[in-house]
Amino acid sequence: MTQYMMSVYDGEGVQDLPEDQIAQVYADVDVFNQELRDAGKWVFGGGLHPAETATVVDMSGEEITITDGPYAETKEHIGGFWIIEAADLDEALDWAGKATRACQGAVEVRPFQDEPET
Amino acid sequence: MPGVELAAIDEVFRGDSGKAIATLIRLFGDIDLAEEAVQDAFVVATEKWPDEGLPPNPAGWIVTTARNRAIDRLRRESGREDRHVRAIELQIQSEPDPVGGPVIDDRLRLIFTCCHPALDPSARVALTLRLLGGLQTGEIARAFLTSESAMAQRLVRAKRKIRAANIPYRVPNDADLPERLDSVLTVVYLIYNEGYAASSGDELVRSDLCGEAIRLARLLRALMPDEPEVIGLLALLLLTESRRTARTDDDGSLVMLSDQDRGLWDRDLIGEGQTLVRAGLRRNRPGPFQVQAAIAAVHSDAHDAGETDWGQIVQLYDTLLTLAPTPVVALNRAVAVAELEGPSQALTLLDDLELDRYHLYHATRAELLRRMGDMEAADLAYERAISMAGNDVERRFLEQRRVIAPTQDG
Numbered sequence: 437m438t439q440y441m442m443s444v445y446d447g448e449g450v451q452d453l454p455e456d457q458i459a460q461v462y463a464d465v466d467v468f469n470q471e472l473r474d475a476g477k478w479v480f481g482g483g484l485h486p487a488e489t490a491t492v493v494d495m496s497g498e499e500i501t502i503t504d505g506p507y508a509e510t511k512e513h514i515g516g517f518w519i520i521e522a523a524d525l526d527e528a529l530d531w532a533g534k535a536t537r538a539c540q541g542a543v544e545v546r547p548f549q550d551e552p553e554t
Numbered sequence: 555m556p557g558v559e560l561a562a563i564d565e566v567f568r569g570d571s572g573k574a575i576a577t578l579i580r581l582f583g584d585i586d587l588a589e590e591a592v593q594d595a596f597v598v599a600t601e602k603w604p605d606e607g608l609p610p611n612p613a614g615w616i617v618t619t620a621r622n623r624a625i626d627r628l629r630r631e632s633g634r635e636d637r638h639v640r641a642i643e644l645q646i647q648s649e650p651d652p653v654g655g656p657v658i659d660d661r662l663r664l665i666f667t668c669c670h671p672a673l674d675p676s677a678r679v680a681l682t683l684r685l686l687g688g689l690q691t692g693e694i695a696r697a698f699l700t701s702e703s704a705m706a707q708r709l710v711r712a713k714r715k716i717r718a719a720n721i722p723y724r725v726p727n728d729a730d731l732p733e734r735l736d737s738v739l740t741v742v743y744l745i746y747n748e749g750y751a752a753s754s755g756d757e758l759v760r761s762d763l764c765g766e767a768i769r770l771a772r773l774l775r776a777l778m779p780d781e782p783e784v785i786g787l788l789a790l791l792l793l794t795e796s797r798r799t800a801r802t803d804d805d806g807s808l809v810m811l812s813d814q815d816r817g818l819w820d821r822d823l824i825g826e827g828q829t830l831v832r833a834g835l836r837r838n839r840p841g842p843f844q845v846q847a848a849i850a851a852v853h854s855d856a857h858d859a860g861e862t863d864w865g866q867i868v869q870l871y872d873t874l875l876t877l878a879p880t881p882v883v884a885l886n887r888a889v890a891v892a893e894l895e896g897p898s899q900a901l902t903l904l905d906d907l908e909l910d911r912y913h914l915y916h917a918t919r920a921e922l923l924r925r926m927g928d929m930e931a932a933d934l935a936y937e938r939a940i941s942m943a944g945n946d947v948e949r950r951f952l953e954q955r956r957v958i959a960p961t962q963d964g
Binding site: 438440523524525526528529545546547549 | 718
């Protein structure tokens with residue numbers, strides 16, 4: 437089993453959709469979430485507030501600095517994500533296929549590093 | 555029996571290292587370990603075989619030796635008899651002896667891993683050549699006109715992704731198979747094309763690539779005998795390969811299909827290719843490779859260019875366009891239309907295509923214009939084609955075409 441993060445990016449995405457379509461996306465994502473839970477693949481997931489609500493805390497200099505706004509200087513930021521448990525990448529990609537249909541945005545699939553054996 | 559030449563060991567390596575690596579990957583789940591262990595086994599072979607002669611089953615010997623080496627390596631690394639090593643040993647004991655055992659399925663699994671759509675397309679080609687074809691990284695780099703370090707980097711990155719993302723090592727389930735098989739067939743086709751495309755690259759390495767692609771296509775055919783597109787790909791490669799000697803002249807210039815000495819075509823390859831085309835069509839599940847093979851088969855039926863059944867070829871291109879509606883297919887169809895209905899009809903078809911950046915589009919236009927006697931327009935089109943041509947052989951060919959006299963037939 438490998439854990440994968442499936443991230444959805446906000447660009448000029450969902451927020452620009454008409455309200456009834458946004459409602460549809462929320463409904464579809466709820467169904468998808470339930471399917472993940474029923475299959476026992478759900479680890480965690482959720483949607484994020486827009487990137488403008490982010491704060492960056494950084495200690496790469498002498499002391500900690502706190503900055504308003506997201507870290508990456510880009511228009512597209514993570515808008516939400518799931519963490520799932522899957523047997524292999526093929527299974528994860530199948531789930532990602534369902535995820536992209538539900539949320540109507542591209543989904544990035546990325547494996548977690550293995551936890552050290554105990 | 556006296557000892558063996560190193561060349562014979564090389565041959566075993568090229569033929570069997572893919573099998574051995576595939577088996578080792580299944581047993582150990584680690585591509586690097588499998589590669590190193592198989593490499594180790596061949597080093598032992600080059601020490602032993604020259605004196606002792608070939609073992610009765612060289613491939614089985616390589617697998618057994620590589621597997622023992624891999625276990626040694628694991629033990630050294632873990633520094634103890636850990637559970638992981640013991641589990642693998644138990645699994646090996648329950649396996650049939652590789653001598654004569656069916657190891658072929660491991661290669662099928664491996665090629666689906668190498669050609670996984672989550673990998674970069676150029677990495678798929680390189681990995682397939684490295685792991686299944688037994689090519690050295692340097693050889694692959696030379697074939698693709700890139701540096702060895704860049705190629706090594708590409709391979710390392712792909713292998714790291716396979717491990718980290720847990721790309722599975724198995725034949726995809728039925729639902730995913732058509733799409734995934736497509737990716738595999740495309741890789742084999744690209745390997746062939748890279749070898750076939752005339753280029754300034756090392757000629758020997760290039761014909762090697764063609765041979766390797768055909769070997770892989772044969773392997774797929776043996777492993778998935780009922781897949782019509784696998785049959786189609788193998789047929790296409792064999793029929794194309796049958797013309798290899800005829801398609802360049804003594805000084806290495808390209809010879810057009812219509813001008814080729816058909817006596818040089820390899821009749822055995824044609825016979826095998828045509829049989830496969832028919833076997834594929836009987837399954838009644840047409841696909842792009844089968845139709846392209848059928849087109850090649852129609853060409854190979856004609857003993858000289860004038861005998862070519864252009865009507866059938868245009869029909870086949872119609873089918874191909876519905877299966878693969880790309881501008882390049884439409885361009886090739888137009889070439890066939892020119893033979894059937896004349897160059898001006900074909901030229902009208904070209905006007906609709908968005909291929910302005912493709913040198914063969916301009917070369918085709920030039921050829922059609924020349925046949926219509928419009929030398930001024932033809933010359934301009936040749937100029938564009940020449941400026942875009944990908945390699946010297948093609949450039950020289952176009953320059954020659956540019957200066958020959960008009961043959962007005964339209």
